[in-house]
Amino acid sequence: MSESKYNHAEVEAKWQEKWNETNLYKQVIDHSKPKHYALTMLPYPSGDLHIGHWYAMSPSDARARFMRMNGYNVLFPMGFDAFGLPAENAAIKHNINPRKWTYANIERMRKQLQSMGTMFDWEREAISCDPKYYKWSQWFFKKLYEHGLAYRKMSAVDFCPSCNTTLAREQVWGDDRHCERCGTPVIKKNLEQWFFKTTKYAEELLDFSQIDWPEPVKVMQKNWIGRSEGAEVVFRTEQGDEIPVFTTRPDTLWGATFMVLSPEHPFVEKVTTPEQATAVAEYQEQAARLTDIDRESEGRPKTGVFTGGYAVNPVNGERIPIWIADYVLMSYGFGAIMAVPAHDERDFEFARKFGLSIVPVILPEEMESIETDEMETAYVGLGKMINSGPLDDTAVTNDKGRQNPSVAAAIDFLEEHDIGQETINYKLRDWLISRQRYWGAPIPMVYCDNCGTVPIPDEELPVLLPEDSEFAPTGESPLKTSPSFYETTCPSCQGKAIRETDTLDGFLCSSWYQYRYLSPDYDEGPFDPTEAAYWLPVDQYTGGIEHATMHLIYTRFFTMAIRDMGLVNFTEPMTALFNQGMVLGPDGEKMSKSRGNVVSPDNLVEQYGADTVRTYLMFFARWEQGGPWNYDGIKGPQRLLFDVWDVARAEYTAVSESPSATRDLRRKTHQTIRKMTQDLESFAFNTAVAAIMEQRNVIKAAQEKQEASVEAMDEAIDSLLLVVAPIAPYITEELWALRGHGYSIHQQSWPSWDEEIAREESITLILQVNGKVRDRMEVPADIADEAAKEAALASENVQSHLNGKTPRKVIYVPGRLVNVVV
RNA sequence: GGGGCGGUGGCGAAAUGGCAGACGCAGCGGACUUAAAAUCCGCCGGAGGAAUACUCCGUGUGGGUUCGACUCCCACCCGCCCUACCA
Numbered sequence A: 001m002s003e004s005k006y007n008h009a010e011v012e013a014k015w016q017e018k019w020n021e022t023n024l025y026k027q028v029i030d031h032s033k034p035k036h037y038a039l040t041m042l043p044y045p046s047g048d049l050h051i052g053h054w055y056a057m058s059p060s061d062a063r064a065r066f067m068r069m070n071g072y073n074v075l076f077p078m079g080f081d082a083f084g085l086p087a088e089n090a091a092i093k094h095n096i097n098p099r100k101w102t103y104a105n106i107e108r109m110r111k112q113l114q115s116m117g118t119m120f121d122w123e124r125e126a127i128s129c130d131p132k133y134y135k136w137s138q139w140f141f142k143k144l145y146e147h148g149l150a151y152r153k154m155s156a157v158d159f160c161p162s163c164n165t166t167l168a169r170e171q172v173w174g175d176d177r178h179c180e181r182c183g184t185p186v187i188k189k190n191l192e193q194w195f196f197k198t199t200k201y202a203e204e205l206l207d208f209s210q211i212d213w214p215e216p217v218k219v220m221q222k223n224w225i226g227r228s229e230g231a232e233v234v235f236r237t238e239q240g241d242e243i244p245v246f247t248t249r250p251d252t253l254w255g256a257t258f259m260v261l262s263p264e265h266p267f268v269e270k271v272t273t274p275e276q277a278t279a280v281a282e283y284q285e286q287a288a289r290l291t292d293i294d295r296e297s298e299g300r301p302k303t304g305v306f307t308g309g310y311a312v313n314p315v316n317g318e319r320i321p322i323w324i325a326d327y328v329l330m331s332y333g334f335g336a337i338m339a340v341p342a343h344d345e346r347d348f349e350f351a352r353k354f355g356l357s358i359v360p361v362i363l364p365e366e367m368e369s370i371e372t373d374e375m376e377t378a379y380v381g382l383g384k385m386i387n388s389g390p391l392d393d394t395a396v397t398n399d400k401g402r403q404n405p406s407v408a409a410a411i412d413f414l415e416e417h418d419i420g421q422e423t424i425n426y427k428l429r430d431w432l433i434s435r436q437r438y439w440g441a442p443i444p445m446v447y448c449d450n451c452g453t454v455p456i457p458d459e460e461l462p463v464l465l466p467e468d469s470e471f472a473p474t475g476e477s478p479l480k481t482s483p484s485f486y487e488t489t490c491p492s493c494q495g496k497a498i499r500e501t502d503t504l505d506g507f508l509c510s511s512w513y514q515y516r517y518l519s520p521d522y523d524e525g526p527f528d529p530t531e532a533a534y535w536l537p538v539d540q541y542t543g544g545i546e547h548a549t550m551h552l553i554y555t556r557f558f559t560m561a562i563r564d565m566g567l568v569n570f571t572e573p574m575t576a577l578f579n580q581g582m583v584l585g586p587d588g589e590k591m592s593k594s595r596g597n598v599v600s601p602d603n604l605v606e607q608y609g610a611d612t613v614r615t616y617l618m619f620f621a622r623w624e625q626g627g628p629w630n631y632d633g634i635k636g637p638q639r640l641l642f643d644v645w646d647v648a649r650a651e652y653t654a655v656s657e658s659p660s661a662t663r664d665l666r667r668k669t670h671q672t673i674r675k676m677t678q679d680l681e682s683f684a685f686n687t688a689v690a691a692i693m694e695q696r697n698v699i700k701a702a703q704e705k706q707e708a709s710v711e712a713m714d715e716a717i718d719s720l721l722l723v724v725a726p727i728a729p730y731i732t733e734e735l736w737a738l739r740g741h742g743y744s745i746h747q748q749s750w751p752s753w754d755e756e757i758a759r760e761e762s763i764t765l766i767l768q769v770n771g772k773v774r775d776r777m778e779v780p781a782d783i784a785d786e787a788a789k790e791a792a793l794a795s796e797n798v799q800s801h802l803n804g805k806t807p808r809k810v811i812y813v814p815g816r817l818v819n820v821v822v
Numbered sequence B: 001g002g003g004g005c006g007g008u009g010g011c012g013a014a015a016u017g018g019c020a021g022a023c024g025c026a027g028c029g030g031a032c033u034u035a036a037a038a039u040c041c042g043c044c045g046g047a048g049g050a051a052u053a054c055u056c057c058g059u060g061u062g063g064g065u066u067c068g069a070c071u072c073c074c075a076c077c078c079g080c081c082c083u084a085c086c087a
Helices: A008-021 A051-069 A085-093 A098-115 A131-146 A198-205 A215-225 A250-255 A274-289 A292-296 A345-354 A405-416 A529-535 A551-564 A602-608 A610-619 A632-649 A659-681 A685-705 A710-724 A729-738 A785-794 A796-802
Strands: A035-040 A073-075 A150-160 A165-167 A187-196 A227-237 A242-247 A258-261 A305-312 A319-324 A336-339 A362-364 A383-385 A420-426 A445-448 A452-455 A487-489 A496-499 A540-544 A577-580 A582-584 A626-628 A762-769 A772-780 A809-813 A817-821
Touching (some): A008 A098, A008 A610, A008 A729, A035 A051, A035 A529, A051 A073, A051 A582, A051 A610, A051 A659, A085 A098, A131 A150, A131 A452, A131 A551, A198 A420, A198 A551, A215 A551, A227 A250, A227 A336, A227 A405, A242 A336, A250 A362, A258 A345, A336 A345, A610 A632, A610 A685, A632 A729, A685 A710, A710 A729, A762 A785, A762 A796, A772 A796, A785 A796, A785 A809, A785 A817
Parallel strands (some): A035 A540, A540 A577, A582 A626, A762 A817
Antiparallel strands (some): A150 A165, A227 A242, A227 A305, A227 A420, A305 A319, A362 A383, A487 A496, A809 A817
């Protein structure tokens, strides 16, 4: 049929050049069209693009192209999240300056991204390690500081002894609490660190009413934020120090028979008696040596030491011992608990082990009395309060917080007596943003003996990374090796001062990249307000679900914070989100360099061409599902595109034209347009490709038979090219031109369908008896209810399965089936 | 322990509560070819059956709702991922 085969290398090179020359993908403000800001998560420039990048980006690109053909003015930018650990570790390994290494990678990856045939507007590219970018990351840090959202404090942080750096909570992985990068078990270390007050927005972050995000992401964020309703209760030591605790069960307060402090609790030294000092110090040392896995694994027997000190239970004046134990974490609540062994498993185990007293204060409904000695485990169920003075007999239900009568009564009691109050506690912690690393944006602060902590004035931004610093980790911040960097003068008093030598967490840079894309060269502010007014917020975000609890919380927090500064006028950065699944390695495991199962697309792209690889990636799995990589099926999409090439170039004549053949072809054509529209709208790329294949099959058969009209064939081919264009942009552009249409196919309108033409004339009616298929027959699609039922009862097979019984009920499901019930 | 996602042919998968397996891959048989590749035609969940007649079984397991369940409900098993002594 065709003389020349499709040469993907030639065609792709040709159109890439033409697209560049003609600025086909330049995206500018156009008030005559509705805007659509399509955003896909930007990559780390840590090497080459792997198949996962293609899997994430080419369907996103197809969606953006689809929106453009549907009349939207689409912004679809790309950039590089170029700061942070992955880039730096790789640079260290290759013994080359992180900047040179990063930019070399960016060069390569940008080419690979272009070869993918994406419609990215490269004039909007933003690179987070570029001084003109991080100037504004630093500016935002200052803004957060000025608005009381950034503070510095001494803090025990997760520390990787191998990478020599602190880690964010999110960078500590796995059951054994290991370093995300190198797998080394994490230890604790105390350092002075900068934090952002993410907790201030904990409540608002729980409100998802303004966003159309996948349910799993919302649930994961909700769990991550971890809201608990309860009470803060102030206990007092015998020395008179106040020790507040958080509890979700203030109704068990009368059963608090001892207190437990975290070994790192600041009051430990104060409450410890001289006799116990040695034991306490030893225990603290031992706890500090343990990694969190050892401390936090649930099956591990409880350990702890008595401090010798006592506190007073504020509700009943009981003198209760104060212990320290590593099952109490400094990082949650107040780092101290009231222990109610009768009604908490952990406290029960601890009390039994160390012979501490157990006082039940909840009587289970079905019991007359509850005896401590007979308890084999803590009782966590419902019942009524006992041994609780004025609150005795209050009902205890399973409800949370004030919904529970006993909790409500206890809170009222606390507040009346001024010993505590209702509180909500969150698992969410403030965002630690200090990094003892070279490859990040320097934190723009100086420390002056006279003036204290002073921000760098705006006109002196950016604080540039020094070139003369060591960048390999030494345990100290690398910038401490550069006196020319840290020795400075105080912006306030002009006296000698020292710069902050830590750098910003890369997640800060990626919290606002969607804003920098608007105007990557703009220097009057972080983004051009004119661009922002038109494009923001992001209409459709796409990316992996693995970012559910870090990036996607950070960027929401960031946007809420800058909204409160008046920098933007919306709350949510991304209105809609779609999560694609992950392409796993061929072994079914997550791809990683350490596992050696990373798949490069380069060979495939060379052999099959970008269009085929794109089409295959969209076909090979449900997009939100992903799965283990294999390319066994790539021949399918390859044959599909070869066939498209052949049918679109065929000289077609209708040898024996028949109206019904024409009608059949047109019906399938319009059905395909409808299906493609619905599927691309809903990210169902795999069934979209299947629909193209069906249309291909129909067109091939029609060309064979030569019965459909030339007009119907032209319509079939042209609309096929249009609906395939977002998926396979090169081959369709070439064929569009070969068929004599104007440049470019990607600027055409999405084809519309006619329901009348798409409608089926006849259907296969399924005939069931008692829900089992017994016969089927071709009937007109618009068959009436009665006619369908009659036809069903007339069927021999149906009659034979009725065994002479009288139908009790006959159900007709229009267009589908008749079910005869006996 | 908590949470999320999933379990359908040899494989990837499809299916507003309505014909389970669309669309592909691989495989098998045939055509073309000196041969292979490519291409084309046919078959392709299991069992019985000469059969494109028909029948039975079949979407992790067991129940339930329904005229009808891959789909909804309850209980459980398995796999993957996240989280975890969260007071």
